[in-house]
Amino acid sequence: MTQTGNNTTLEAHELECIRDDRILFSNLGFRLEPGQALVLEGRNGSGKTSLLRILCGIRLPEAGMVTWGATDIGKLGADYHVHTAYVGHRDGIKLDLTPLENLAMARALGKPSDITLEAALEKVDLCGFEDVLTRNLSAGQQRRLALARLLVTDTVLWILDEPFTSLDTHGIKVIEKLLEQHTASGGMLAVTSHHAVNLNNTPTQTINLSA
Amino acid sequence: MNSDSLTRAYTLLLKRDLILAIRRRAEMLNPLLFFVLVTSLFPLGIGAYPELLETIGPGIIWVAALLAAMLSLDGIFRSDFEDGTLEQFLLSSHPVSVLVLAKVLAHWLITGLPLLLVAPLLGILLGLPADAIRTLLLTLLLGTPVLSLLGAVGVALTVGLRKGGMILSLLVLPLYVPLLIFAANAVDTAAAGLPVTAHLSFISALLVLALSLSPLATAAALRISLS
Numbered sequence: 241m242t243q244t245g246n247n248t249t250l251e252a253h254e255l256e257c258i259r260d261d262r263i264l265f266s267n268l269g270f271r272l273e274p275g276q277a278l279v280l281e282g283r284n285g286s287g288k289t290s291l292l293r294i295l296c297g298i299r300l301p302e303a304g305m306v307t308w309g310a311t312d313i314g315k316l317g318a319d320y321h322v323h324t325a326y327v328g329h330r331d332g333i334k335l336d337l338t339p340l341e342n343l344a345m346a347r348a349l350g351k352p353s354d355i356t357l358e359a360a361l362e363k364v365d366l367c368g369f370e371d372v373l374t375r376n377l378s379a380g381q382q383r384r385l386a387l388a389r390l391l392v393t394d395t396v397l398w399i400l401d402e403p404f405t406s407l408d409t410h411g412i413k414v415i416e417k418l419l420e421q422h423t424a425s426g427g428m429l430a431v432t433s434h435h436a437v438n439l440n441n442t443p444t445q446t447i448n449l450s451a
Numbered sequence: 452m453n454s455d456s457l458t459r460a461y462t463l464l465l466k467r468d469l470i471l472a473i474r475r476r477a478e479m480l481n482p483l484l485f486f487v488l489v490t491s492l493f494p495l496g497i498g499a500y501p502e503l504l505e506t507i508g509p510g511i512i513w514v515a516a517l518l519a520a521m522l523s524l525d526g527i528f529r530s531d532f533e534d535g536t537l538e539q540f541l542l543s544s545h546p547v548s549v550l551v552l553a554k555v556l557a558h559w560l561i562t563g564l565p566l567l568l569v570a571p572l573l574g575i576l577l578g579l580p581a582d583a584i585r586t587l588l589l590t591l592l593l594g595t596p597v598l599s600l601l602g603a604v605g606v607a608l609t610v611g612l613r614k615g616g617m618i619l620s621l622l623v624l625p626l627y628v629p630l631l632i633f634a635a636n637a638v639d640t641a642a643a644g645l646p647v648t649a650h651l652s653f654i655s656a657l658l659v660l661a662l663s664l665s666p667l668a669t670a671a672a673l674r675i676s677l678s
Contacts, residue, residue, distance in 0.1 A: 296542055298542070321542050328535055333535075336470075341467065348463045351544060
């Protein structure tokens with residue numbers, strides 16, 4: 241999964257984000273190496289989601305740039321996206337499809353991982369729900385299905401916007417374990433969360449956008 | 452990414468959209484029902500004058516087809532935008548324009564193809580001669596994909612707006628006008644027993660142009676809408 245050298249370093253240089261004439265953050269920089277996690281904190285509306293969307297390449301920063309292995313992600317395009325997986329505010333799953341159909345689509349959009357779709361569902365504790373319409377799952381189960389998307393493609397950088405929303409304490413533990421396994425095997429994380437993120441043994445940088 | 456995985460993504464996305472359409476049948480039937488109702492109300496509204504109906508028939512059918520397509524356009528990207536799957540397409544490792552093409556093809560299969568199937572019946576209803584009905588089908592076959600392709604650009608531009616419906620019509624309708632003029636005129640010409648090769652060539656040219664350019668424009672528009 242991991243590549244050698246600087247090929248898998250995510251760096252942000254002097255990022256600035258303006259929304260409705262308000263500067264959310266400026267001169268923001270950080271460096272994320274394989275095996276590390278970045279946790280973004282801040283009040284509602286402080287720009288956490290905007291920053292994640294900039295890291296994904298969906299949104300352009302007003303100033304500064306994000307580089308992946310020293311190349312601007314805007315220039316890399318699909319060559320960057322093949323290394324990233326994003327679970328946003330919205331789940332990115334279709335309610336009228338079954339969990340298996342949703343994961344099959346998610347897998348086809350990226351570079352497939354070795355794990356089977358059923359195994360991915362098992363890892364997020366959704367065993368037995370393979371052929372139920374996603375619409376009939378609870379909010380927490382839907383969220384876990386969205387997070388199962390991370391497992392079906394082979395990616396290094398996971399960008400997660402409030403991954404623990406609507407999860408119960410058990411669900412949070414399950415997901416935290418997945419995140420730990422990901423960083424332990426050389427993956428990278430960029431996470432926003434209202435809850436405290438407990439990642440044992442993972443070097444974690446915290447950026448507070450309200451400060 | 453190699454072309455194998457791109458082909459797989461393309462077919463899977465096409466299949467996904469068709470499955471979704473079947474699971475939401477009511478939405479799928481809406482444009483078709485609209486097309487049939489509007490066309491069949493005209494004879495009731497203006498009276499059963501065979502010559503008059505034959506004259507305005509091609510225009511009626513094409514205007515109804517165009518409005519039926521407009522009615523269904525929003526569905527190409529709206530629900531994907533709302534549940535966040537559209538973002539996933541933009542973040543995929545495949546060219547977005549190819550994924551867009553799969554979605555547009557699905558849209559045409561769901562909303563354009565059914566129009567083709569009922570159009571002969573409506574042609575008979577309006578008393579069009581056999582030659583004109585054959586030309587009507589040809590123009591619809593070449594023209595309805597253009598409606599989906601051009602419409603996709605408009606939808607992609609307006610999908611981020613909460614009430615984009617009005618702007619969508621204003622954006623897309625002018626682009627539909629050349630097609631409407633040539634298609635309706637082709638059917639008229641065929642009814643008069645004259646050759647329509649020139650009309651059909653022009654509509655084919657529109658189709659080729661839309662097929663090659665609109666996926667690129669749609670992909671770019673989606674990036675703008677989602678940023």
